[in-house]
Amino acid sequence: MIQIENVAKSFTLHNQGGTVIPVMEGASLTVAPGECVALVGASGAGKSTLMRLIYGNYLAASGRILVGDTDVVTAEPREILDLRRHTLGYVSQFLRVVPRVPTLDVVAEPLLAVGVDGETARSRAGELLSRLNIPEPLWGLSPTTFSGGEQQRVNIARGFAHTYPALLLDEPTASLDAGNRQVVLDLITEAKARGAAIVGIFHDLPARQAVADREVDVSAFTPGMAA
DSSP, X not given: OEEEEEEEEEEEEGGGTTEEEEEEEEEEEEEOTTOEEEEEOSTTSSHHHHHHHHHTSSOOSEEEEEETTEETTTOOHHHHHHXXXXXXXXXXXXXXXXXXXXXXXXXXXXXXXXXXOHHHHHHHHHHHHHXXXXXXXXXXXXXXXXXXXXXXXXXXXXXXXXXXXXXXEESTTTTOOHHHHHHHHHHHHHHHHTTXXXXXXXXXXXXXXXXXXXXXXXXXGSTTTOO
16 A cells, blocks of 8 residues: 655755755665554654655655555645545644634544535544543634643544545654553554554554554664664
8 A cells, every 4th residue: 555665865955055965765665454564763763754755745856655556756746635635644743723723623624625524524523532532612612722632632533534545643642641542542453454554653662562563664764874
């Protein structure tokens, strides 16, 4: 479902004479449907960079990144947007939403975007918010007013609302209490069971051991860090 072949990435420092800094080379990885692969490596090894390359936030200098039938490296912007709408979900560490939109609609939005009717979409959103212990009286409020932990749980609910065939998870259990942490692990396990291909960053070692089928050390793809 996700296939990365010989990907390289560099950054150009335009304010420092155009200096080019290579940050990744030879990155290759395959993630099958129903598999969770955890990215590991020291801080600065390139875990977040690889996730952003897969999502299309960064453009690879060379290689291929296939998500389903779409090569993220060569895809047009409209193809990337369509991929994110239908195929590739991303649960980041931070919630970014339009102010004043009710929480229930924030979580339902990925379903509405793919044509699910409003009643069904909001029912699914409510189910996830309940599982993640967001009290119903808060559903009509903007999550921008919530605590950091509540915002993280809203972000997780939004990320799991649509049954994406592929998912990127950036520290999905960070800063959660034991109960909500277990809910997130259950959601990941359920996504795997329905066939989602998952790439994740988990600094929470027990969480990583609970859901990851294998680990990939991205240091091997980072110039100057490979053993």
